[in-house]
Amino acid sequence: MSKKNSREMDFSAWYNNIVLRAELADYAPVKGCMIIRPYGYGIWENIQSILDKMIKSVGVKNAYFPLFIPESFIHKEAEHLTGFSPELAVVTYGGGKELEEKLVVRPTSETIINAMFSKWIQSFRDLPLLINQWANIVRWEMRTRLFLRTTEFLWQEGHTAHADHTEAQEMTLRILSIYEGFMQSVLAIPIIYGRKSEAQRFPGALETYTIEAMMGDKKSLQAGTSHDLGQNFAKPFDITYQTKENKLEYVWQTSWGVSTRLIGAIVMVHGDDIGLVLPPMIAPIQVVLIPIWKGDEKEKVLQAIHSLEGKFVSNGIYANLPIRFHTDTREEFTPGYKFNEWEMKGVPLRVEIGPRDLKNSTVTIARRDGGERIIVKESKSVEVVISTLEAIQESLFDKAKRFMEDNTYVVDDWKEFKDKKGFILSHWCGEAKCEEDIQKKTNMTIRCIPINGNVEKGKCIQCGKESKMRVVFAKAY
């Protein structure tokens, strides 16, 4: 990778370069849109399969709702309408005729799902109703970036309805903690979580909770949100149920989601100047096998490779799944070329087998993170591969966590506040005006307000008025 595109020199160019070169994605012919290529989509499929199980584990079921939403649905909730209006794509023609009612391409599905909830929910016995869908959505953004913000993107959106507010609030937080667990144990990305300020709240929500992760350039990325919708949608969509006591009540709702943006986060948190670094749990290829031979050694080497493949198939279980390995038998490239290519693509482990290994009954194992290379007995190879994958997963998280902690500061002085990069813990009086002024002056926003924030008296970093707790400020994507 050329120097001008190094992580240090130009983070943004570095990021784009990796996404394109590792073949995660490509620019689409349509402005602001992207093609997710097989390698990038493979990461998404792994995210989906793991997160989907986690979501289902709390009783949520998958369903699918239409891409098109009648325009009138969007108009039913006032804040939702004003929040999303500027970024809607609207279909006005269909089948060659102007439509009687315009159709909005979903920017999120609260409205159309709630229209159905209203029909499906009659009794307290129908509650809670817990639905998730994996879908694509469209938001007409001014400025786009591969994976981080595109006109169309993929996500999961959960929508639930409950009999009372407490239960809905619990659901909101339960999902938040699922997201936290997923980020940390699967993507190896440490996060902080908390409430959003009113200004950053989801349009139509009572409360928005967020998980925020620190990227390699110390900016924050909102990695997922979970909303307590209260009865804000239940009322306009008339979602009522009969209680045991035969009274009619509105339901209490939540919605929550994470998107393909997470792939961008993986790149920006773990990647380096060599290229992508993938946490083993979501890597489409966890181990790449590279045969090395000269002249007539080919056959013997391939034999050894096949025998190793057999061992992976029969004994190679990592994270409760068969190890995903790939053997690179291309003859048109030298081993050195292959080493570089697979490192750029972020494959966690490389196993080399060459004449030297054959002679000693060994294999050579190289780690993508840190580049350490060890020689192990062939008989131990599968078990070492498994334990090394585990070690890499853990080490990536530790490294990212250290980075986040090293760039988190408690700040009470304006000059320091203005100059520091990272997560800044400072006092805020709670006024939207101060939040706005701070953003104008420093480009930083309130990323989150700690949920059980330690009550600590202090003075607002902007206006100096009394403050009850510190909040997290940062520049954000």
Added chain:
RNA sequence: CGGGGGGUAGCGCAGUAGGCAGCGCGCUUGGUUCGGGACCAAGAGGUCGCCGGUUCAAAUCCGGCUCCCCCGACCA
């Protein structure tokens, strides 16, 4: 929408006193190589973003348009 950069072979780029469209990588064929991005030989590949103007002659000069990328505001 404001500011900056760009559109020439698949990719990355060079190419102004206007005068036959180039380089590196990649690609095809054959051969030799193969433990950190191999080498030799022979090939294929371009309406120079679009429209118009100036000129004997335009990638190059002039006018207009368009698309893309980056930085900001909006936002996941």
